[in-house]
Amino acid sequence: MGKNVDTSIQGKATGSAAQEVERHSGEHPLKLYAGWFCPFVQRAWIVLVEKKIPYQYIEINPYNKDPDFLALNPRGLVPTLGVPTAQGKDLKPLYESSVICQYLDEAYADESKHGPALLPADPYERARCRLWMDHVATRIVPGFYKLIQHTPQKEFPIERAREELHGHVKTLVREMDSSGGGPWFAGGDFGMVDVMLAPWALRLWLIDHYKPGGFGAPKVGEGGDDEEIWARWRKWLDAVENRESIKATCSVREQYIDVYKRYADDTTNSLVAQATRQGKSLP
Ligand SMILES: N[C@@H](CCC(=O)N[C@@H](CS)C(=O)NCC(=O)O)C(=O)O
Structure with missing residues (x-):
């Protein structure tokens, strides 16, 4: 039997992420x-680092479905x-990246220790952030997998998957603040919408690596009627790539090439990939 593309994933962070793991490998109650x-992990990890929350990092391979892990999270994710x-x-478990991120933001709210909250205090603005977090979860993230898992055997052309993803990204970018010049969704304040999207934005180069035409974001000056939108996107992406909490949770690029090959070949049986193949909503 050939090696299982999911359970045989190499089991360790590298680069900056390895240093972060090393610093947080000691026993800690959280x-x-x-x-x-x-x-999805990177979302929660960014919040832990961003808010300087003490924690213990425990590496596991979720595809092995270890009974001890399933006892904590019956979804096995x-x-x-x-x-x-x-x-x-005993530990009280929590799962679902968005739920975890919002829990951490609320439970570690002392600004003198943890910095500003990642969701706004005003109820309307907070609800509006959740609306765009939902857009990321239900449109952009599924669109990412639809494009990276595209193979010539699919019944729709790759251009369609690419255009769909561009459409969802541009819809979000139109909602980004552009009044004060800050790069984030909310302008000067780094926040939860940024956290929700950053891990996939950071992986778009894998689509460029593996797929004909790649993610295909227009280069500077080549965005046509949408040039302003793409310029705002580039500004956001540049800020994401340079945020310390985000850099601290990234492994070296080559390692991602290896682990995403199973998505690019559409051979992984991760629950996300199965749902994408079947046109269902993601787990
Ligand atoms: N909706 C979940 C998705 C988490 C998820 O799919 N994680 C993947 C790893 S990237 C996983 O644990 N996969 C195990 C599997 O597919 O069996 C979240 O937001 O936390």
Whole structure:
């Protein structure tokens, strides 16, 4: 039997992420069960680093479905967070990257220790952020997988998958603040919409690497009628690539090439990939 493309994933972070793992390998009551390669994990990881929250990083391979892990998260997915109980013994589990990120933001709200909240205080503005977090989760992220898993055997052309993804990205970019010159979704304040999207934005180069025509974002001056939108996108992406909390959770590029080949070949049986193949919503 050939090696399983999912369970045989190389099991360790490299580069900056390896240093972050090393700094957080000691026993701590707050535990992040993680896979170094996983963009959903990276969301929670960025929040932990951004807010200087003490935690323990625990690398696991979620495709192995270890019974101890399933006992914490019956969905068998990373990220899973182990939250200490008041007694300090058993762990209370949390899962779903967006839920974990919002929990961390609320539970570690002391600005003097953890910096500004990642969601705005005003109820309307907070709800509006959640609307665009939902757009990332239900449009952009599925669009990413539809494009990277495209093969010549699919019943639709790759151009269609690319145009769909461009459409969803441009819809979000039109909502980004452009009044004060700050790069983030909310202008000067780095926030939760940025966290939700950053891991996939950072992986778009893998589509360029593997797929004919790549992600295909227009280069400077080549955006035609949409040049302004693409310029705003480039500004956001540049800020993402330079944010310390984001850089700290990235492994070296070559390692991603290896681990995303199974998506590019459409051979992975990850639950995300299966859902993409079947045209269902993502787990
Ligand atoms: N909706 C979940 C998705 C998490 C997810 O799919 N994680 C992947 C790794 S990137 C996983 O654990 N996959 C295991 C599997 O597909 O069996 C979230 O937002 O946390």
